[in-house]
Amino acid sequence: MKIGIITGASSGIGREFARQMEYFYQTLDEIWVIARRKEKLLALSAQIRVPVRIFNGDLTEKEIYTELSNLLETEKPDIRMLVNAAGFGKSGNAEDIRRKEAGCQSRMIDLNCRALTEMTFVCLPYMSAGSRILNIASAAAFCPQPGFAVYAATKAYVLSFSRALGEEVKNRRIYVTAVCPGPVDTEFFETAGRPESFLKEKVMAEAPQVVRKALLDSRARKSLSIYGLPMKGAQIAAKVLPHRLVLKLEQIGRK
Numbered sequence: 001m002k003i004g005i006i007t008g009a010s011s012g013i014g015r016e017f018a019r020q021m022e023y024f025y026q027t028l029d030e031i032w033v034i035a036r037r038k039e040k041l042l043a044l045s046a047q048i049r050v051p052v053r054i055f056n057g058d059l060t061e062k063e064i065y066t067e068l069s070n071l072l073e074t075e076k077p078d079i080r081m082l083v084n085a086a087g088f089g090k091s092g093n094a095e096d097i098r099r100k101e102a103g104c105q106s107r108m109i110d111l112n113c114r115a116l117t118e119m120t121f122v123c124l125p126y127m128s129a130g131s132r133i134l135n136i137a138s139a140a141a142f143c144p145q146p147g148f149a150v151y152a153a154t155k156a157y158v159l160s161f162s163r164a165l166g167e168e169v170k171n172r173r174i175y176v177t178a179v180c181p182g183p184v185d186t187e188f189f190e191t192a193g194r195p196e197s198f199l200k201e202k203v204m205a206e207a208p209q210v211v212r213k214a215l216l217d218s219r220a221r222k223s224l225s226i227y228g229l230p231m232k233g234a235q236i237a238a239k240v241l242p243h244r245l246v247l248k249l250e251q252i253g254r255k
């Protein structure tokens with residue numbers, strides 16, 4: 001059985017991957033989707049031609065990995081594509097966030113980094129030559145971000161982990177792509193709060209375009225997928241400019 005697995009499929013970027021995946025992989029037998037909101041996953045499954053298997057759980061708790069591991073062990077599917085999209089952020093000074101919402105940033109590290117890593121290791125034994133992993137990092141991975149400090153740090157982890165893992169599994173012909181979009185118009189900002197920088201509002205992208213490019217980049221075995229000129233520019237700027245200067249510019253851009 002050939003399958004795709006998507007975390008964070010109940011909304012935004014993950015849901016869009018679920019919608020587009022069947023067109024990129026025409027031979028998939030099932031798509032397995034993971035998130036906490038079951039009703040959203042059920043609604044999604046009604047929109048997709050390929051049978052969808054729903055895993056309703058919290059990726060920061062261990063039960064979901066036990067359920068998934070047991071099923072993988074029993075059914076031994078060929079995972080053609082894993083998309084790690086579950087994640088969240090919180091805008092504001094890190095200390096203020098901690099004061100207002102104790103534990104929030106630890107949960108963010110848990111979901112954005114630990115859960116993504118665990119999912120990858122749970123799935124890798126069931127991946128074979130030609131399989132793909134897409135880890136949703138962010139353009140926030142390119143440089144530290146005051147006002148998004150913990151979030152940007154989690155995404156730097158995702159980017160670094162994805163690129164190194166990509167080298168490690170290349171000899172098995174498994175291809176890892178770190179997807180690094182700028183702001184994308186999803187429910188993300190309902191949790192995170194609107195972006196502090198007016199520039200981010202100006203370059204807000206739509207999930208279908210970001211996901212389409214990510215799937216094309218994955219097909220082309222690219223290790224990095226960056227949607228849109230502004231974010232490509234941001235990546236180059238973060239590479240060539242001293243981070244001290246980029247940090248100053250970011251502070252000026254904050255509202």
Ligand SMILES: NC(=O)C1=CN([C@@H]2O[C@H](COP(=O)(O)OP(=O)(O)OC[C@H]3O[C@@H](n4cnc5c(N)ncnc54)[C@H](OP(=O)(O)O)[C@@H]3O)[C@@H](O)[C@H]2O)C=CC1
Binds near residue numbers: 007012182185187
């Ligand atoms: N929107 C943006 O501007 C950008 C987003 N990204 C990244 O893209 C990814 C997807 O974000 P996006 O689609 O925009 O945001 P959304 O808020 O729309 O989607 C987040 C998804 O993660 C799931 N999720 C959240 N917490 C948990 C949890 N504890 N366990 C399981 N699933 C969970 C949510 O499902 P549920 O609530 O049902 O559990 C939802 O499906 C994130 O990693 C984000 O950091 C990267 C760059 C830009």
Ligand SMILES: CC(=O)[C@H](N)C(=O)O
Binds near residue numbers: 089137138140182195
């Ligand atoms: C939410 C994101 O990851 C985005 N790249 C941003 O920095 O706003």
